[in-house]
Amino acid sequence: MDSSIEMPVWPQYDHREKELLLDVLESRKWWRMNGNKVDTFEKKFAEFCNAEYCIALTNGTHALELSLATLGIGKGDEVIVPAITFISTATAPIYNCATPVPVDCDPKTFCIIPEAIEKAITPKTKAIIPVHMAGQPCDMDRICEIAKKYNLRIIEDAAHAHGAEWKNKKIGTFGEFAIFSFQNGKIMTCGEGGAILTNSKELYDKAFLIHSVGRPKFDKVYKHLELGSNYRMSEFPAAILLAQLERLPEQNKLREKNAKILDNLLKPVEGITPQSTDERVTINTHYMYMFYYDELMFNGITREEFVQLLNDNGIPSYICFPIVSNTDFFKEGKFRSYLSKIDITNIQALPNAERMAKEVIWLPHYLLLGNEAFIKHIASVILKIKEKVLVSML
Numbered sequence: 001m002d003s004s005i006e007m008p009v010w011p012q013y014d015h016r017e018k019e020l021l022l023d024v025l026e027s028r029k030w031w032r033m034n035g036n037k038v039d040t041f042e043k044k045f046a047e048f049c050n051a052e053y054c055i056a057l058t059n060g061t062h063a064l065e066l067s068l069a070t071l072g073i074g075k076g077d078e079v080i081v082p083a084i085t086f087i088s089t090a091t092a093p094i095y096n097c098a099t100p101v102p103v104d105c106d107p108k109t110f111c112i113i114p115e116a117i118e119k120a121i122t123p124k125t126k127a128i129i130p131v132h133m134a135g136q137p138c139d140m141d142r143i144c145e146i147a148k149k150y151n152l153r154i155i156e157d158a159a160h161a162h163g164a165e166w167k168n169k170k171i172g173t174f175g176e177f178a179i180f181s182f183q184n185g186k187i188m189t190c191g192e193g194g195a196i197l198t199n200s201k202e203l204y205d206k207a208f209l210i211h212s213v214g215r216p217k218f219d220k221v222y223k224h225l226e227l228g229s230n231y232r233m234s235e236f237p238a239a240i241l242l243a244q245l246e247r248l249p250e251q252n253k254l255r256e257k258n259a260k261i262l263d264n265l266l267k268p269v270e271g272i273t274p275q276s277t278d279e280r281v282t283i284n285t286h287y288m289y290m291f292y293y294d295e296l297m298f299n300g301i302t303r304e305e306f307v308q309l310l311n312d313n314g315i316p317s318y319i320c321f322p323i324v325s326n327t328d329f330f331k332e333g334k335f336r337s338y339l340s341k342i343d344i345t346n347i348q349a350l351p352n353a354e355r356m357a358k359e360v361i362w363l364p365h366y367l368l369l370g371n372e373a374f375i376k377h378i379a380s381v382i383l384k385i386k387e388k389v390l391v392s393m394l
């Protein structure tokens with residue numbers, strides 16, 4: 001391998017994480033209620049996203065569950081979600097006794113299709129959870145219009161989109177809530193963590209109570225004003241996130257630059273078609289570099305075999321999420337006491353999602369933090385595999 005090629009690593013850290021972590025350790029204030037790191041992170045993250053309020057949480061899954069609970073969405077309600085997403089987008093409604101309704105995604109941007117949302121609306125529909133897929137913001141103009149027309153709440157699932165922008169406006173304040181994840185693979189991370197943003201004081205106050213077992217901020221007398229759970233973040237992950245946030249804007253820029261370089265290098269490769277960016281998107285955070293893989297152009301080597309070859313050649317890669325309603329627990333109706341059964345025969349046709357679930361491959365975002373030699377190396381590995389499999393056809 002060319003010596004100028006640097007294989008990027010993830011997660012990244014430097015002296016900032018160390019300083020901030022040590023600060024927490026030595027302060028003996030490890031809990032958000034007596035320390036200041038969680039408070040400071042919430043303030044800085046809200047500012048970064050131009051939002052009024054932030055609550056740091058245990059993880060992104062809890063962030064979705066908390067948002068729905070705060071909005072009072074529950075039994076008998078329907079929540080529209082994209083068919084292709086990480087499972088939590090669809091399980092959070094179930095945990096609140098509501099029914100997730102998966103709809104189709106755009107074959108180019110991989111985001112939920114606004115017209116498909118509109119078609120799925122029934123008198124029971126209460127909310128939409130658009131997912132900014134791989135860091136590409138959804139068409140928030142149309143989604144906000146639809147929400148207004150039918151009086152629906154919006155919870156943006158921005159687990160991939162920290163710092164992304166739709167038409168120069170930061171993702172995170174288009175709806176009642178936006179949720180973020182700081183899990184190990186995400187573009188800023190503390191191992192496990194999450195957050196919600198909102199511009200509503202009333203929703204913030206209620207969400208704060210629910211995330212802290214119903215207790216007001218400085219309660220010392222066991223006051224429980226709401227039914228809640230414990231979704232509080234501790235001071236240690238918040239310390240790491242403060243440092244991660246300082247690095248994020250620069251990393252978002254580098255990923256955009258490198259994604260464009262990789263797009264151009266892969267353009268001539270028949271059988272590889274990358275996710276495309278809507279031209280109204282001003283920042284795409286590229287949490288995943290996603291592309292269709294056509295096995296016919298690779299001598300019948302299956303997608304799974306191709307992913308294995310990429311991994312064998314030092315390029316970490318994965319297959320796309322399944323359609324949420326095609327997961328085992330969903331198909332078998334194992335919803336415990338939450339819902340008796342979701343009638344999956346009622347789900348709209350999902351032809352684009354089916355193709356994505358079958359043909360899409362993704363590379364993790366940190367590969368796009370490599371130097372230019374590494375980006376060229378990714379393309380050359382793909383080309384070399386292609387040459388090899390085509391030669392073996394002769």
Ligand SMILES: *Cc1c(COP(=O)(O)O)cnc(C)c1O
Nearest residue numbers: 059060061086088159181182183
């Ligand atoms: C990662 C992710 C989540 C859940 O976040 P966790 O912190 O892992 O619980 C939710 N939605 C999407 C789209 C995700 O990718």
